[in-house]
Amino acid sequence: MGRRVRRTVLPGGTRVVTERVPNARSVSLGIWVAVGSRDEPPERAGVSHFLEHLLFKGTASRDARQIAVAVDALGGEMNAYTSKEHTVFYLRVPTAGAGVALDLLVDLVAEPALRAEDVAGERTVILEELAACEDSPEDRVDDLLWRALFPSHPLGWDVLGTEATVEAMDREAVAEFFGRWYRPGNLVVAAAGAVDHAAVVEAAARLDVPGRGEVPLRAAPERPVKRVAIQRRATEQAHLALGWRGPGYRDGDRVALDVLEQVLGGGPSSRLFQEVREQRSLAYTVYASAAEFVDVGALAVYAGVTPDRAREALAVIGDIVGDLAAHGVTDEELAVAKGYLEGSMWLSLEDNPSRMSRIGWWEVTEGRVPPPEEYLAELAALRAADVARVAARVLSGPRVLAAVGPFRASDLQ
Numbered sequence: 001m002g003r004r005v006r007r008t009v010l011p012g013g014t015r016v017v018t019e020r021v022p023n024a025r026s027v028s029l030g031i032w033v034a035v036g037s038r039d040e041p042p043e044r045a046g047v048s049h050f051l052e053h054l055l056f057k058g059t060a061s062r063d064a065r066q067i068a069v070a071v072d073a074l075g076g077e078m079n080a081y082t083s084k085e086h087t088v089f090y091l092r093v094p095t096a097g098a099g100v101a102l103d104l105l106v107d108l109v110a111e112p113a114l115r116a117e118d119v120a121g122e123r124t125v126i127l128e129e130l131a132a133c134e135d136s137p138e139d140r141v142d143d144l145l146w147r148a149l150f151p152s153h154p155l156g157w158d159v160l161g162t163e164a165t166v167e168a169m170d171r172e173a174v175a176e177f178f179g180r181w182y183r184p185g186n187l188v189v190a191a192a193g194a195v196d197h198a199a200v201v202e203a204a205a206r207l208d209v210p211g212r213g214e215v216p217l218r219a220a221p222e223r224p225v226k227r228v229a230i231q232r233r234a235t236e237q238a239h240l241a242l243g244w245r246g247p248g249y250r251d252g253d254r255v256a257l258d259v260l261e262q263v264l265g266g267g268p269s270s271r272l273f274q275e276v277r278e279q280r281s282l283a284y285t286v287y288a289s290a291a292e293f294v295d296v297g298a299l300a301v302y303a304g305v306t307p308d309r310a311r312e313a314l315a316v317i318g319d320i321v322g323d324l325a326a327h328g329v330t331d332e333e334l335a336v337a338k339g340y341l342e343g344s345m346w347l348s349l350e351d352n353p354s355r356m357s358r359i360g361w362w363e364v365t366e367g368r369v370p371p372p373e374e375y376l377a378e379l380a381a382l383r384a385a386d387v388a389r390v391a392a393r394v395l396s397g398p399r400v401l402a403a404v405g406p407f408r409a410s411d412l413q
Contacts, residue, residue, distance in 0.1 A: 005359060005369050006197045012184035012208035016201050017191075017363045019355050024193040027098040028356035029200075030090040031109050031207075032364040034186040037161075038084045038154035038293075039216040040177075043168070045154075046161015047177045049082040050119075050126060050169050055089065056080070057118040060111040062104075070104055078105075082159050085218075085293055086364055092353055095194040102203045106189075109182065110206045116171040126166050133160065137404040138304070140231055141239040144402035148226040149243050149298055155221060183213020190360030193352040220295040221245075229402045230409045238310040238405035242317060243300040246394045249292040249365065255378045256390040257290055257299070262337040263329045263387070264288040264320070265301060269336055271320045276303060282313045294365070299394055307405050311412060314401070325395035328388025338379055345372055 008016045040047050057064045071078045074097035080089040089108055093101040133139040143158050150156035160166070189204040191197075225245065247253045265272035265288025276286045286303040301321070305313045329337070348354040349372065362369045403412060 005371075007363070007369065008197070008201050010184065010201070010205060010208040012210065013187075013212040014184040014204055014208040015188045015363055015367075016197070016204050017188065017359045017369055018195045018197045018200055019192040019359055020195050020197070021193050021352060021355065024095070024352060026092060026094050026352055027101065027191060027193040027195050028090065028092045028352040029098075029102055029105050030088055030190045030356050030360045031105060032188040032190060032360045033087040033109075033182060034085070034188070034364050035181040035216055036083050036085040036087055037157060037159040038218060039181070040154060040157075043165065044161075044173055044177070045157050045165045046126070046159070047165075047169065047173060048087055049159050049161065050122065050166065051174050051178055052080045052082045052087055052089075053122045053126060054114055054118055054174060055108045055112045057122065058113040058115065059107045060113060062107065067104065067108070070100065074101060076101060084155055084159065084291075086361075088357075088360070090353070090356070098194065098196075099199065102191075102200060106203050106206050109187070112178065114171060114175050114178065119169065119171045119174060123166060123169060126160060127163065130160050130163055130166065133158070137233065137235050137237070137239045138302075140233075141241045141302070141402050141404045144229040144231060144404070145241040145243045145300060145400060146298075148229040148400045148402055149245060150221045151223045151226050153221040153223065155293065155296070181213065181216070183211060184208050185212040185215055188360055188364045190356050190363065192355035192359065218294060225398045225400050227398065227400060228409050228412075229400070230407070230412070231404045232406065232408060233404055235307075235405050237304050238307040238403060238407070240303045240305065240310060240313060240317075240405075241300060241400075241402040242314075242321070243298055243400040243402070244394050244397050246290065246297040246299045247292070247390075248295045248297050250294060251297075253386075253390045253393070254292060255375065255382055256386045257292075257297070257394070258341055259329070259334065259337045259379075259382060259387050260324070260391050260394070261288050261290040261299065262340055263333045264299075264324060266337070267340060271324070272301065272303075272317065275320060276313065276316055280312075280316060282309055282316065307407060310403070310405065310407065314412060321395050324391045326392075328391050329384055331384055334382070334384045334387060338382070341379055342376055345375065
């Protein structure tokens with residue numbers, strides 16, 4: 001990577017990071033906003049996601065159709081997403097359309113129309129999105145798990161909000177949220193591919209308005225986890241999720257947690273896949289996933305099984321987790337996980353959107369963009385004893401069980 005990554009901080013605090021990729025024929029652009037669903041008051045849960053939708057409805061100079069036509073005419077791909085701690089608007093285009101794309105993306109965030117009639121229209125769309133999630137047992141069990149892991153805390157809330165908060169959302173609430181948080185100190189413009197750093201800096205100047213703005217203050221969860229969360233539903237499949245609180249991304253154990261996640265359920269060679277699916281044929285889908293935030297994280301396991309085998313599946317998963325907590329990983333598992341993590345990093349760097357996401361995430365969360373070699377050096381130095389210590393730290397902690405299916409909590413105990 002070296003000198004191909006460039007960084008500029010504009011006078012108002014807006015940051016620009018770019019990575020020029022030799023011989024690339026496309027550009028991936030992103031505007032990262034350092035605010036997400038954990039920064040919302042309870043009565044406005046879902047406002048950051050609502051705002052994300054509204055920015056595509058038009059700007060001071062373009063309506064929604066003009067935005068869509070402009071992107072299609074470039075052969076581009078444009079979208080956005082809201083997470084717990086940030087919101088991202090991104091656009092990928094062939095090199096020839098980079099200038100138009102950059103102007104368009106900046107326009108969305110610099111001068112959104114935020115019309116009252118669009119708020120009313122998007123409210124209906126988001127309510128449909130909520131209904132779709134409610135109809136999906138896999139989504140529901142995920143929601144139950146997060147609420148149980150972080151009771152009465154914004155990290156436990158659905159990014160979409162609730163039916164009640166979305167119904168109550170009005171233009172004033174959305175505009176106030178935009179005015180408060182979409183300020184230079186919380187904005188990062190990231191670009192990767194056939195990119196001209198100076199051109200990105202020039203375009204980003206439109207975002208660097210007077211008034212740096214405040215940075216979200218975040219409080220770590222204090223309440224203990226809720227151990228069991230069950231939704232009884234007449235499904236053909238039982239959806240099971242287990243979760244533990246873990247370290248955040250600023251914790252020194254983050255790399256060891258990556259290895260633990262991979263060994264537990266990150267791929268076909270993982271313990272969960274081999275035992276639950278291959279050896280016992282208990283599930284078609286079974287995996288582990290980790291989430292990391294500034295002050296806390298979570299490690300989760302998901303499995304979809306037939307209801308009459310749910311208890312058996314939980315027992316098998318419990319044995320796997322217990323063994324990892326007590327004995328850690330083998331040298332072979334450590335070597336395989338290291339190989340996977342290193343290889344997946346290099347493969348991701350073949351892709352301009354992934355490069356843009358990498359430099360954007362680092363800048364918006366940590367204010368710097370380390371070279372890949374920094375992570376790889378930490379990975380190479382990791383020992384089996386380090387992973388064993390983290391496995392005991394996380395998996396010996398309080399466990400949450402969430403489930404959606406045709407049973408009561410007593411059926412799974």
